[in-house]
Amino acid sequence: MSHSLRDHASTRYCIVLGAEGVGVGRWHGNQHQWLGSRAFTSDANEPAWAAALPALAALLGEHAVRAGQCQVLLSARYSRFCLVPWSAAISHPRELQAYAQACFENLYAQPLDGWRIVLSPEPAGAARIATALPEALLQGLQALAQDNRLRLRSVQPYLMAAYNRCSAQLQAGDFLFVLAEPRRSVLLLAAGGAWQQVLTQGCADSDQALQALIERTCELYGEHMPQVYLHAPGRGDVPQLAAVQLCQPASETDPLCAMWRAVA
Structure with a gap:
């Protein structure tokens, strides 16, 4: 399930648009470097990207991000x-x-x-x-890239990047793939070699809340429970759930950095 908006150039910077902050990482050959992140507060009457784009512009200026390739990963909040x-x-x-x-x-x-x-x-x-991605967000990202002489290589939901990175660890058969971003989870249910359901749900960052969400989704599956795979890069601890842990969380205090490192 690899879909994104891209051209064929290689990347140098990776921008993460999280639910409440933006961050940027950089590649130097085989070396990865997290430059930093910046929080923002969104107005309830405006889309989240309306606050994210100015925060990103300030972050790029702060770290002098110029003249390179870049890719963007979007939190489920924007998709x-x-x-x-x-x-x-x-x-x-x-x-x-x-x-x-x-x-x-x-x-x-x-x-x-x-x-x-x-x-x-x-x-x-x-x-x-x-x-579905907001056209105004995509245009805003393109404008920011041009302002900073960056080639925008791809804009991809973090769900897709995470699934593509973790798919080799999934065994054959029916499964439930759970992406637990901070305060929001996305669940993908596959059976018989085909997608059966995709669900986005606000969810507290606790094992109990996440387990309840997984159990409710599995109830829709029927008598035989699918194998559950969990990717929770924004969590500071490893969830104690009956699920296969994918891409174990790094010991990062910044959840955006943890998300970036999980798929970098």
Whole structure:
């Protein structure tokens, strides 16, 4: 499930847009260096990215981030996810985009104007995971990249980066992949070799809350519980849950740095 908006250049900087802060890391050959992060407070009447972009501009200026390649990882707070069932009636990419938009609008009960949809590549007959990203956020990131002479190589939901990084550790069979970002979790359920559900849920940063969320999701699966895989890079401790731990959290006090290191 590798989908992002990208060109083919190599990266030098990696920007993380978290739910309440932004951060940036840098590559020097094989050496990784975390430059730092900056918190922001969002207005309840405005989208979160409206506060994130000025914070990012200040952070890039503070660390003199200039003239390189960059990729952006987005917290689930900036993304919408939706399962797009297979339809044999669709034969053209434009039809698929319109179908995906209809799925989003049915799920969220509101128009999807001003959002860009990206679909995971799946074989014929299988459902796809679709991601909707705010067009204004994407344009703002492109403008910031140009202002700092950066080539924007990709903009990718952290969910996709984490899943792609961890997928080699997943065994064959049905599974539930859980991404536990700080205060928000995303769950991907796969069965029979195809995606069955994607769910985003606000969740307290406690083992009890996360375990309850996992159990509720597994109840939808049926009699046989799927294998549960957990990726929790923003947690300072290792969750004590009945799940396979993927990409063990680094001993980082900054959750944005932990997220970056988990997929760097």
